């Protein structure tokens with residue numbers, strides 16, 4: 001059984017202090033959301049702690065890792081390797097950190113661009129990543145409030161906000177994020193009104 005102490009020790013050797021603070025914030029927030037929405041809080045903590053273990057790789061390293069792990073890299077991944085930090089982290093979590101739980105690994109893999117098909121844990125990690133206490137972006141308070149009452153509404157806001165940000169910055173917009181965002185609206189009907 002993997003313990004949090006073991007993970008923290010390992011992480012503190014490889015992650016910058018800032019990223020570690022973020023990871024801990026995501027773990028705390030994800031744990032709270034998991035308790036609220038009836039998902040395993042321990043899995044949420046582990047996924048939160050490990051979700052960004054590939055975040056600091058440069059483009060070269062990211063693509064090399066993706067190749068080494070036999071990940072399928074789309075044209076979007078080649079154009080913007082940072083988009084691969086979720087899937088790369090999921091393989092690292094398994095190979096370097098001994099995490100075999102597929103739910104945890106999926107949540108880590110999906111946290112960057114999302115998916116049309118997200119489990120409760122996937123949603124929790126995606127939202128926690130955007131609202132953990134160190135996050136200061138405009139609109140974060142509104143999403144924090146939403147997350148306390150409606151996880152899907154908070155998730156939709158996260159997609160809306162990150163899509164707006166990508167457009168503003170002129171970055172590549174991953175079509176999966178658009179699909180994920182639209183599927184929330186289709187599945188949930190008018191929950192937002």
Ligand code: FE
Nearest residue numbers: 051052055111
């Ligand atoms: Fe990330």
Ligand code: FE
Nearest residue numbers: 022051052129
């Ligand atoms: Fe993150």
